[in-house]
Amino acid sequence: MARQARAVATQQQIVLRAAEVFDRVGYYGARVEEIVESARITKGALYFHFGSKDGLARHIIGEQQRLAVRSLEAIESTDASALEQMVMLCHEMARQTTDPLMRAGIRLTVELGPADALGDAPADPFLPWTEWATRLATRAVEEGDIVETVSPPMLARHLIGAVTGAQLVSRVRTWFTDLDGRVEEMWQVLLPGIVPAGRHDRILSASSARWCAEPV
């Protein structure tokens, strides 16, 4: 058991350090030597745990997806309205990009993309977010918080694209400092157009909905 605990700790250490390197210089820029040095392990340990640089990248992509789904499930289990949960989802998706592991997972999927498919790893880093947002938008229409003329899958694709773009622009310009503000602006632009006129008094409270992960 002690040996297994040590193995898990080593794996985590490799994943965290590798994520920082992949996030900074991308898959092609990342050298195994740099990861090994940063994680203070031997090359042998890296290959023992992950098989290859590709295996390590696949593992990080999987972790990113797993963490994304976990927070989506947590948001869905709150008793907030579907519209409020959509706001929470977008802010949480943006917040997660301040974590190097999440950024590395997204970047690796973007760089390795569908062209060089990574075995059984999902090729679309945005899929869980898109599916959840579609489901929430459908519920928000049913709950009367979004007008019926809005197409839930179309709105969901727009949200995920807009948050993804906000991340990218915010990273380039301010290293994520203005990211939360950009997501807030996104909702300020969108909500008056999608919330029925009779419920415009709820826009302010809906747009301030946030979900906070409990400390692990």
Place this chain on the structure above:
Amino acid sequence: MARQARAVATQQQIVLRAAEVFDRVGYYGARVEEIVESARITKGALYFHFGSKDGLARHIIGEQQRLAVRSLEAIESTDASALEQMVMLCHEMARQTTDPLMRAGIRLTVELGPADALGDAPADPFLPWTEWATRLATRAVEEGDIVETVSPPMLARHLIGAVTGAQLVSRVRTWFTDLDGRVEEMWQVLLPGIVPAGRHDRILSASSARWCAEPV
């Protein structure tokens, strides 16, 4: 003159091939040897024309910005309404990302970012687009095609972020095949919310506005 023409041709050849490499593997993944080989030139020629890999990257960023501004000026000089020009701008911005030179310019700015400022190169690849979109949104409000409660700079930031995100998601999922459709969807989501109720009959024609570059 003949010597100068040859020099220009060599420069262009280097820029095009380097853009393909930077686009594919990024700044850190790009090896000078690969660029030299792909452009069928000597390392000496590359260093003679651009000084360094950094100099080459800076040149590509500058070219991307110049081409972006040129099409923005061309769109602004059409006699379309400001709202139609906004639609044209977003489609043109998306279309440009199918050009490896534009993608390389954006990617290089993203990767080198403000942290490693590139001399006099602009750090924000989105600035011209954002400025133009803000000006057009202001005019569209004046022309009565956008409701007065919409903030033009906020709408502009949302548009640029959303198109940027659409690019990224579309690249990952379909290598740009569905990009134009995603931008169309973006406008389908946005227009009913920002066009005054009395002008909703114009939404269809506004959303189908396109600007086509004349063949060079």
